Amino acid sequence: MKPSSRIPTATRTRTQPTNTPGPLAGTIRGLREPEVGLYPFWFWNGDQQEDELIRQIGMVHASGCKGIAIHARRGNRTPYLSDRWFALIRLMCGEARRLGLKIWIYDEDGYPSGNAGGRVQQADPDFIQQSLLFGYGPSDPAAPAFAAFDPATWALVDETALPAGTELLRFQHIRFRYHVDTFNPAAGRCFVQLTHEQYAKHLSEYFGQVIQAFYTDDESFTLGFGKLPWSGYLDAEWTRRHGDSLRTHLAQLVEEVPGCGDVRVRFYALAQELFLKHFIAPQRDWCESHGLLYTGHLCYDEGPLRVEISGYGSSMPYYRLETIPAIDDFLCDLPSQRYLDEPFTGAVKPGVVRECRYPPLMLYKKASSVAHQFANDLVSTEVLTALGWRLTPGFADKQMRFEIAMGVNLITPHAFYYTLGRGTVNDCPPSYFFQQPGFPFMGAMFAAWTRMAELLRRGTFHAPLLLLRNRRLAALQNGGAIAWAFDSESTFEPRTLSAAPDLNAVERVEVHTVLRLHRAHVGFDFGEESSLADDAAITPEGRIRIGRMTYSAVMLPPLDDLDPATTAWLDAFRKQGGAVIPHGLLHSLAPDLDLRGEGCEEILVQARDTAEGLEYFLVNLSGKTLHPEIRMDRILDLYDPTADRVIHTGTTLPATFEFPDGSAFFLLTPGVKTERIPFERSVFATPADPVAPRFLSARPLRDNVYVAVNTETVAFKVEGGDTIHTLYGEDLDEHQPRLDGTPLAVERTAPHPADPCYTGTTLACGPGRHRIDFPARRNLIALEGAFRVDGDTLRVSAGSCVEGDLAAQGFPSYWGQFEYRYEFSGRFRRIEVALTAGLAQISVNGTDCGILSGTPFRLDIADACHEGTNQLVIRFANTTRNFVTSDHAPFGIQAVRLF
Numbered sequence: 101m102k103p104s105s106r107i108p109t110a111t112r113t114r115t116q117p118t119n120t121p122g123p124l125a126g127t128i129r130g131l132r133e134p135e136v137g138l139y140p141f142w143f144w145n146g147d148q149q150e151d152e153l154i155r156q157i158g159m160v161h162a163s164g165c166k167g168i169a170i171h172a173r174r175g176n177r178t179p180y181l182s183d184r185w186f187a188l189i190r191l192m193c194g195e196a197r198r199l200g201l202k203i204w205i206y207d208e209d210g211y212p213s214g215n216a217g218g219r220v221q222q223a224d225p226d227f228i229q230q231s232l233l234f235g236y237g238p239s240d241p242a243a244p245a246f247a248a249f250d251p252a253t254w255a256l257v258d259e260t261a262l263p264a265g266t267e268l269l270r271f272q273h274i275r276f277r278y279h280v281d282t283f284n285p286a287a288g289r290c291f292v293q294l295t296h297e298q299y300a301k302h303l304s305e306y307f308g309q310v311i312q313a314f315y316t317d318d319e320s321f322t323l324g325f326g327k328l329p330w331s332g333y334l335d336a337e338w339t340r341r342h343g344d345s346l347r348t349h350l351a352q353l354v355e356e357v358p359g360c361g362d363v364r365v366r367f368y369a370l371a372q373e374l375f376l377k378h379f380i381a382p383q384r385d386w387c388e389s390h391g392l393l394y395t396g397h398l399c400y401d402e403g404p405l406r407v408e409i410s411g412y413g414s415s416m417p418y419y420r421l422e423t424i425p426a427i428d429d430f431l432c433d434l435p436s437q438r439y440l441d442e443p444f445t446g447a448v449k450p451g452v453v454r455e456c457r458y459p460p461l462m463l464y465k466k467a468s469s470v471a472h473q474f475a476n477d478l479v480s481t482e483v484l485t486a487l488g489w490r491l492t493p494g495f496a497d498k499q500m501r502f503e504i505a506m507g508v509n510l511i512t513p514h515a516f517y518y519t520l521g522r523g524t525v526n527d528c529p530p531s532y533f534f535q536q537p538g539f540p541f542m543g544a545m546f547a548a549w550t551r552m553a554e555l556l557r558r559g560t561f562h563a564p565l566l567l568l569r570n571r572r573l574a575a576l577q578n579g580g581a582i583a584w585a586f587d588s589e590s591t592f593e594p595r596t597l598s599a600a601p602d603l604n605a606v607e608r609v610e611v612h613t614v615l616r617l618h619r620a621h622v623g624f625d626f627g628e629e630s631s632l633a634d635d636a637a638i639t640p641e642g643r644i645r646i647g648r649m650t651y652s653a654v655m656l657p658p659l660d661d662l663d664p665a666t667t668a669w670l671d672a673f674r675k676q677g678g679a680v681i682p683h684g685l686l687h688s689l690a691p692d693l694d695l696r697g698e699g700c701e702e703i704l705v706q707a708r709d710t711a712e713g714l715e716y717f718l719v720n721l722s723g724k725t726l727h728p729e730i731r732m733d734r735i736l737d738l739y740d741p742t743a744d745r746v747i748h749t750g751t752t753l754p755a756t757f758e759f760p761d762g763s764a765f766f767l768l769t770p771g772v773k774t775e776r777i778p779f780e781r782s783v784f785a786t787p788a789d790p791v792a793p794r795f796l797s798a799r800p801l802r803d804n805v806y807v808a809v810n811t812e813t814v815a816f817k818v819e820g821g822d823t824i825h826t827l828y829g830e831d832l833d834e835h836q837p838r839l840d841g842t843p844l845a846v847e848r849t850a851p852h853p854a855d856p857c858y859t860g861t862t863l864a865c866g867p868g869r870h871r872i873d874f875p876a877r878r879n880l881i882a883l884e885g886a887f888r889v890d891g892d893t894l895r896v897s898a899g900s901c902v903e904g905d906l907a908a909q910g911f912p913s914y915w916g917q918f919e920y921r922y923e924f925s926g927r928f929r930r931i932e933v934a935l936t937a938g939l940a941q942i943s944v945n946g947t948d949c950g951i952l953s954g955t956p957f958r959l960d961i962a963d964a965c966h967e968g969t970n971q972l973v974i975r976f977a978n979t980t981r982n983f984v985t986s987d988h989a990p991f992g993i994q995a996v997r998l999f
Contacts, residue, residue, distance in 0.1 A: 128393075128423060128424065128475060128476050128478065129388060129423055130388070131308075131388060131391065131392075131393055131423065132308075133476060133478065134166070134167075134202065134312055134313065134393065134424075134478070134510060135166045135202075136166075136478070136509040136510060136511075136550065136553040136554055136557065137164070137165065137166035137509075137510075137511065137546075137549075137550040137553065137554075138163075138164070138165040138166060138167075138511045138512075138513065138546050138549070138550065139165065139166060139167040139168060139169050139202070139204055139480075139510060139511065139512050140160070140165060140168060140169065140512060140513040140514075140515060140516040140532065140533075141169050141171045141206070141482070141512055141513065141514050141515035141516065142156075142160070142168045142169060142170050142171060142515070142516045142518065143171055143173040143515045143516065143517045143518055143524070143527070143531075144170060144171065144172055144173060144176050144178065144518050145173040145174055145175035145176055145517060145518050145519060145524045145527065146175055146176070146177060146518050146519035146521055146522065146524070146857070147177040147178070148176075148177075148178050148188055148518060150188070150191060152518075152856060153188060153191065153192060153195075153518075154191070154195055156516075156518065156533070156534070157192055157195050157196065157199065157201070158195075158199070159533070159534055159539070160201065160516065161199040161200070161201055162543065163539070163542055163543045163546055164543045164546045164547050164550065165201070165546065166201070166202060166550075167196070167201050167202030167203060167204060167312065168192075168196070168201060168202075168203060168204070168516070169203075169204035169205075169206050169313075169315050169512055170189060170192065170203060170204070170205060170206060171206035171315075171515065172185075172206065172208070172209045172210065172217075173210065173515075173524070173527065174210060174523075174524060174527045175519070175521070175522050175523065175524040175527070176209070180209040180217045181209075181216070181217070181294075181295070181298050186298075186299075186302035186303065189203075189205075189302075189303060190302070190303060190306075193303065193306045193310045193311065196310050197306075197309070197310045201310075202310065202311075202312040202313075203306070203310050203311045203312065204311075204312060204313045204314070204315050205299060205311060205313070205314050205315065206315045206317065207295055207296070207314050207315060207316050207317075207383075207396075208295070208316075208317060211317045211318045212279055212317060212318035212319065212320070212323060212399055213291075213316040213317045213318060213319055213396065214279065214280045214282060214287075214288075214291050214319070214379065215278070215279065215280055215291070216290075216291055216294040216295045219294050220280050220287060220290050220291050220294060221277060221280060223290050223294070224286070224287075224290070226281070226284070226286075227280050227281055227284060227286070227287040227290060228275045228276065228277050228279075228280065228281065229275065229276040229277075229278075229279040229280055229281050229282070229322070229323060230273065230274070230275055230276070230281055230329075230330045230331050230332075231274055231276060231322055231327040231328060231329055231330050232246060232247075232271045232272065232273060232274070232327055232328040232329075232330045232350070233271070233272045233274055233326070233327050233590065234269065234270065234271045234272070234327070234328065234350070234354055234579060234590075234592060235269075235270065235590065235591065235592045236251065236267060236268070236269055236270070236592075236595075237267070237268065237270050238264065238265040238266065238267060238268070239259050239262045239263070239264060239265060239266040239267075239268050239270075240259070240264060241259060241260045241261075241262065241263075241264055242264075244259035244260050245259060245268070245270035245271055245272050245273075246271050246272060246273035246347075247270075247271040247347045247350050248268040248269065248270045248271070249268060249269040249350070249351040250268065250269075251267060251268065251269050251595065254269075254351045254352075254355065254357045256347065256348050256351075269351055269354070269355070271328070271350050273330065274327070276323060276324065278323065279323040281331050281333070282319070282320070282321045282375050282378070282379040283321060283329075283331035283333045283334050283371070283374045283375060283378055283379070284331060284332075284333050284378065285333070285377075285378040285379075285382075287378075287379070288378050288379040288382045288383070289382065291379075291383075292382055292383060292386050296314065296383070296386050296387070296390075299311075300390060304390070307390050307391050307392055308390070308391030308392060311392065312392065312393060313387075313392055313393035313394070313395055313423075313424075314383070314387050314392055314393070314394055314395075314396075315395055315396045315426075315480075315512075316383060316394070316395070316396030316397075317396050317397065317482075318397070318398070318399035318428075319379070319380065319396065319397070319398050319399060319412070319418070320375075320398060320399035320400070320411040320412050321371055321372075321374075321375040321379075321411065321412060321413075322410060322411055323399060325400075325407055325410055325411065325582065326582060326583050326590030326592075327582070327590065328350070328353060328354075328410075328582065329371050329410075331374075333374060333378070334346065334370065334371060334374060335347070337370060337374060338366075338367075338370060341370070342366070346367070349363045349367070352364070353367060353577075353578075353579070354578055354579025354582065354592070354594065355578065355579060355594055355595065355596045356578060356594065356596035356597060356598045356599075357596070360575070360578075361572070361575035361576075361600070362575070364574045364575050364576075364577055365571070365572050365574045365575050367574070368409055368413050368574040368577065369413065369571075369574070371413060372412065372413025372414060372417065375412060375413070376417060376418065376421055380418065380421055380422075381421060384421060384422060384423065387423070388423060393423045393424055394422055394423040394424075395422055395423060395424040395425075395426040395480040395510070396422070396426050396480075397426045397427050397428040397481075397482060398411070398412050398415055398418055398427075398428075399411055399412070401415055401427050401428055401463060402427075402428070402429075402430060402431050402432050402458040402460070402463050403456075403458055403459060403462060403463065403607075404456055404457065404458060404459065404604070404607060405573065405603060405604075405606075405607040406577060406581035406582065406584060406603055406604070406607075407456065409573065409574050409577045409581075410577070410581075410582050413574070414569075414628065415466055415467075416466050416469070416470055416569070416626065416628050416631075417628070417630065419466065419467050419470035419471075420470050420474060420631075422475075423475070424471075424475055424478045424479070424480050424510065425467045425468075425470045425471050425475055425478075425479055425480070426467070426479070426480035426481065426482070426510075427463055427464070427467045427479070427480075427481050427482070428481070428482040428485060428514075429460075429463070429481060429482065429483050429484070429485055429499075429503065430482070430485040430486055430514075431445060431446075431458050432445055432458055432460040432463055433445065433460075433487060433499060434460070436723060437495070437498050437499065437502065437721060437723070437762070438702060438721055438722065438723050439460055439461065439502055439704070439721050440615065440618055440619050440701065440702040440703075440704060440721050440722075441702055441721075441722075441723075443459055443461065443611045443612060443614075443615045444457040444458060444459055444611070445457060445458045445459075445460060446458060459607075459611040459614075461506070461611070461614050461615060461618060462610075462611060462614060464479075464503065464506035464507055464508065465506070465507075465614060465625075465626060466626050467479050467481075467507070468506060468507030468508075468561075468625075469625035469626040469627070471507060472507075472560065472561045472563065472625055472647075472648065472649050473625065473627075473631075473635070473646045473647035473648060473649050474635075474647040474648070476557075476648070477507070477509070477556075477557050477560070477561065478509060478510060479507045479508050479509055479510065480510035480512065481503060481508040481510065481511060481512060482512045482514050483499075483500065483503060483508065483511055483512060483513055483514065484496055484499060484500070484513050484514060484532065485514040485528065486514065486528040486529070487530065488529055488530060489529050489530045489979070489980060489981040489984055489985050489987075490981055490987070490989070491530055491979070492936075492937050492938075492979065493538060493542075493545065493938065493939050493953045493954065493979070494762070494953070494954045494955055494957075496532075496545075496954075497545055497762070497953050497954025497955075498721075498761075498762035498954055498955060500549050501549075501552065501719045501762065501763075501764045501954075502704065502719060502721060504549060504552045504553050504556065505552075505556075505704045505705075505706050505717055505719045505764070506704075506706075507556075507561075507706075508553070509553035509554075509556065509557065511549060511553070513532045514528065515528070515531060515532070515533075516531060516532060516533035517531035517533055517535060519855055519856065519857045520535055520854070520855045520857055520858075520879075520984065521830050521855065521857030521858075521879075522830070522857070522879075523879060525879055525880075525984055529984075530979075530980065530981075531980070534853075535854055535855055535980050536977075536979060536980050537854075537915055537916050537917060537938075537977040537978055537979070537980065538938060538939040538977035538978070538979065540977070541939040541940075541941055541951045541953070541977055542939070542953070544950065544951035544953065545939075545951070545953040545954070548741055548742045548744075551741045551744060552717070552741045552764065555717070555741065555766055555768070555772075556706060556708065556717055558708055558710050558715060558772070559708045559709045559710035559711065559715070560648060560649070560708065560709050561623065561625070561649070561706070561707075561708060561709075562623045562692055562707035562708055562709045562714060563623040563624050563625045563649060563651060564622075564623060564624075564651060564652045564653055564689075565617075565622060565623065565624035565625075565651060565652075565653050565654075565655055565681075565689060566624065566625055566626075566627045566644055566646070566651040566653070566654045566655070567613070567614070567617075567624050567625070567626050567627070567655045567657075568626075568627055568628075568629065568632075568654055568655060568656055568657050568666075569610075569626055569627065569628045569629065569657055570629065570657035570658070570659050570661060570662065571628065571629040571630060571662075571663060571666075572659075572661045572662075572663075573603065573606065573659070575600065575661070576598070576600055576601065576602070576603035576606065577603060578594050578598065578603075579592050579594050580592065580593060580594040581603050581604070601659065606658050606659060609658040609683070609684070610657070610658050610683075612684075613655075613658075613683060613684045616684070616686060617686065617689075618704065619701040619702070620686055620689070620691055620701070621691040621692050621693055621695055621703075621705045622686065622689045622690075622691055622692065623692050623706075623707050624655075625646075625649060625651070627644075627646060627651075627654075629662065629663060629666045631646055632644075632666055632669050633665060633666075633669070635647060636669075638672060638673050638676050638678070639676075640676075641677070642673070642676040642677030642678045643678065644673060644678065652678065652679065653678065653679035653680070653681055653688075653689070654670065654673065654678065654679070654680050654681065655681045655682075655683060655684075655685075656680065656681065656682055656683050657683060658683045658684075692705060692707035692714070692716070693705055693707060693714075693716055693718075693730065693732075694730060694731045694732070695718075695728055695729075695730055696728065696729045696730075696731075697726060697727055697728040697729050698726070698727075699722045699724065699726045700726065700728050702720070702721050702722035702723075702726075703718050703719065703720055703721070703722070703726065703728065703759070704718065704719045704721055705717070705718050710769060712769040713734055713769065715736070715766065715767060715768050715769060715772075716736075716766065716767040717764065717765075717766050717767075718759075718764060718765055718766075718767075719762075719763075719764040720759045720760065720761050720762060720763055720764070721761075721762075722761060723761055724761055725758050725759065725760050725761060725956075726758070726759040726761075727757070727758055727759065728753065728757075728759055729752070729753065730752060730753050730767075731751065731752060732751045732752070732767065733751075734751065735749060735750060735751055735770060736749070736750075736751070736767040736768060736769065736770070737749050737766075737767070737768045737769070737770050737771075737772065737773065738750075738753065738754075738765060738766075738767060738779075738784075739765060739766040739767075739768050739772075739773050740765055740782055740783065740784070741764060741765070741766060742763075742764075742783070743777070743782065743783070743950075743960060744773075744775065745773075745775050745776055745777045745782070745960075746768075746773050746774070746775065746776045746777075747776070747777060747778075747779045747781075747782040747784065748779045748782075749770060754779050754784075754785070756779075756780075756785055756786040757779075757784050757785070757786070758784060758785070758786045759784065760783065760784075760955055760956035760958075761955055761956070762954055762955035762956070763783060763784070763955060763956055765784065777960055777962075780929055781929045781930060781960045781962050782930075782960065783930070783956055783958040783959075783960075785930075787930075787932070787997075787999045788999050790932070790997035790998065790999055791924065791928070791997065791998045791999075792995070792996065792997060792998070793922035793923060793924035793972055793996055793998055794922060794923050794924065795902070795903060795920075795921075795922055795996075796921040796922055796923060797900040797901075797919075797920070797921045798900055798901040798902060798903070798906075798918055798919070798920045798921075798992075798993075799900060799901065799918065799919055800901075800911065800914065800916060800917075800918055801916055801917045801918065801919055801975070802853075802915075802916040802917070803825070803884050803885055803886055804884070804885065804886070804887055804888065804889065804897065804910070804911055804914055805828075805882045805883065805884050805913050805914060805915060805983065806882065806883040806887070806889050806894055806913060807880060807881070807882045807883075807913035807982075807983060807986055808880075808881045808882075808986065809879060809880050809881075809984065809985065809986050810877060810878075810879060811877060811878065811881065812873060812874045812875070812876060812877045812878060813871065813872070813873050813874070814871070814872050814881045814883070815869070815870070815871045815872075815892060816869070816870055816871075816883065816892045816893070816894055817868065817869045817870070817892055817893045817894065818865050818866065818867050818868060818870065818887075818893075818894050819867060819893055819894070819895045819896070820867070820887075820895050820896030821867065821896050822864060822865070822866055823865075823885040823886055823887040823894055823895070823896050823897075824863055824864070824865045824883050824884070824885035824887070824894065825862065825863065825864070825884060825885050826849055826860045826861070826862060826863055826883070826884040826885070827844070827860065827861050827862075827863040827872065827881070827882070827883055827884075828851070828852045828858040828859065828860045828880075828881070828882040828883075828884065829858065829859070829874065829878050829880065829881050829882070830857050830858065830859070830878060830879065830880070831859070832846050832848075832859050832860075832861055833846060833848075833859075835874050835875050835876055835878075836875070837872050837873060837874050838872070838873045839863070839865070839870065839871075839872055840870055840871055841871075841873075844861070844863070844872075845861075846861045847861050847862045848860065848861060849861060849862060852882065852884075852915075853915075853916075854915050854980065854983055854984075858880065858882065860884075863883065880983075880984060882913070882983075887910075888909070888910025888911065889910050889911070889912055889913070890910060895910070897910070901918070901992075903920075903992070903993055903994055903995060903996075904992060904994060905936070905990040905991070905992055906918065906978075906990075906991055906992035907982060907988050907989060907990055907991060907992075908990070912982060912986075912988035913982045913983055913986060913988070914978060914982065914983070914991075915978070915980065915982075915983040916977070916978070917975050917976060917977045917978075918975070918976045918978075918992065918993075919973065919974070919975055919976075920973070920974040920975075920976060920993055920996075921971070921972070921973055921974075922971075922972040922973075922974070922996060923969055923970060923971055923972065924969075924970050924972060924998060925968065925969055925970070926965070926967065926968075926970075927962070927965040927966065927967065928961060928962070928965055928998040928999060929960065929961070929962045929999055930958055930959065930960055930961060930962070930998070930999045931949075931958065931959050931961050931972075931996065931997070931998055931999075932956070932957060932958045932959075932996070932997045932998075932999065933952055933957050933958075933959075933974065933993060933995075933996050933997075934957065934993065934994040934995040934996075934997075935952065935957060935976065935992070935993045935994065936990050936991050936992060936993075936994065937978055937979050937981070937989060937990065937991040938976050938977050938978040938979060938991055938992070939951060939952060939953045939976070939977050940952040940957075940974050940975065940976045940977075940993065941974070941975040941977075942959050942961065942972075942973075942974055943964075943972075943973045943974075943975075944961050944964035944965060944970055944971070944972055944973075945964055945965070945966065945970055945971055946971075947963070947964035949961045949964050961998075972996070974993065974996070976992065976993055978991040978992075979991070
């Protein structure tokens, strides 16, 4: 292998629309498309009851979601796939039909998909996943390895004929009972029979109408890394095709042995082929034949490349096979959210040599490329995954603007919890559902995300460039790359050196090229070598057509180790007038948009080809306010998707335009959106001198709580009178508490609104020290009353709170809303609120002006103001964090400014 060295044949030109605009297709693979928007995971993780399910699905609908994905999860007490299970889903189908929601079926009891809650493995032990652990060690003739090689000659040896203690490269055959053999077609058929067919038996009348999709999760041919995938089917097919046993080639898969590159390429290509053919395709075919969409993501789809090859070969053929390509954003969040500055998530720690770092841009770009080409731009994504209770709405809002700009439009928040009880509070938190005090306000944020996603399906994605991906990268996948994964137990270190480039180095080159293309605002898609042979055609105009997309230029992969057929294909493309560009050579590529100014390379741009011309979506990911200049070749509307208003029309931005960090706007054909406000009232107008309204008061809208977590005892002191009225905890009837050593008579009250699992009982405690004991450790114990907290002292609440940190003002574990009141004189155009860890609803003179959820925390209030004295009311909702973790993190409103 050698670095690519072809010279571009095209000079730098202004890119022209390259793709065919037109109306939305309406169908995909003969099935009706889903509406873009939110389809959250609904964790069924407790003892699901009819009335509570009906209440919760009503809240899903009220928040603006398009549907819900029912997901059996840890803590579920309804037997999976039982008559009771299907009866509850039938009930939800009826409610969904009434409310106009869609139901997605998560196809497993937990994860990964394919096990039917362990039933597949129970049906036949041969269905249990197999793999090979490898490493150097002494021979053991009494217990020989599956295969062993002489490290001097790399010959396969008979371990039983060697003296004990002879050093060998040994491969141990293991079975991993938590997953199935995804190469075995019978295992795939068994999974469909035990899962999909059962849904058809009980609920087929809802298929294609209310039940819209099956969602599959964490698919792979090796669960866990540091080992080689294996199966008797894999070995038998290798023998059928190549005439020898795969066992004889195992050393070539992990060491730099002659012929290793070709063996590795053939091995991983065969593994991927059998995985897709025997396990994924049958599921997809079953779903589509029953009028259902098939979507869901791979295990460790975030990479890195060495993990991708070991787990599923390559992700793009999997996306191509799905009805709708799907990914998971787990591990792909940057704390800084500067995705056009840092190409990898995760900091490198000194001394940690096996740490994985993940390239977010690669994940989104591979899935969206397939979506642009074959799936009508639809990308399903499990979003905001396992970000923890510390997550703020502001972070979530900016994260979703980034992901939507990268092509995400079927949005599955991870997750909406049925309950936080029985330890589920720590199962990949947070919940984005009613457990959050701000959930009643989240509908505005969800609506803005949906508007952005809808507009980004106008026309087609503008991509003059196809970035080719090399099919033979698996040749670089030696045993060291396999072992070097964050959850690998392998300590294997290769003993041979390769003349070929290091796989990690090749990946870094590709990742940095992708970063540079985004920073240069050049639209592109990925294409694998296989897509040229299987799906591509050269047009008479010298362009490449793949599915719905056409490309005028091809950029070669980092390594010029292409198949001969690919080289011939590219030669034909070049002769037809197409441009073939060496990897990383950007100077011949013009940007999609004439965007200038300091920091503009960190503005994420998506351009769309429409019948009227190019349109654009821009998100500021720089971490600071920017002042870009844009020159457009036609008149466009500047549209704010959060306010849902056009704010300017022209060929340039207004002179006083500023672009706050995390904000986003569209440049649209005039008339696409019609509601307008003057630019000076928008969040993008440079602020004039601010005026602070007169602060009047701040008060909690429900009583305070004193919380202890992960304990069986809570001790506290009461000062100033009887301030406590309720004790909350799980299973109070089953685990009777004692107050100061005396059993507490449980007198049930309404549960805490944070979750029905936190049942309540009346509690009266006079001044002095007290102690409440439970017979077993509780995840959460909460005391509620009219008090403020100072350490373990609960004092009678007196007087108004002030602006600033409410946790420090005696509300360290508060759950709920605060009401802030202000007044001001005269008319103002806009309000700006400095807030921490929450959302805010703004009303002026009784008129609801909207919700603040993310940066820049500005809102138009002009129509609600009048001459004279105005009344401003802000309802601030914090997050669940302090209630369920006792972190005592700051929250509240710091300041309010009017402009």
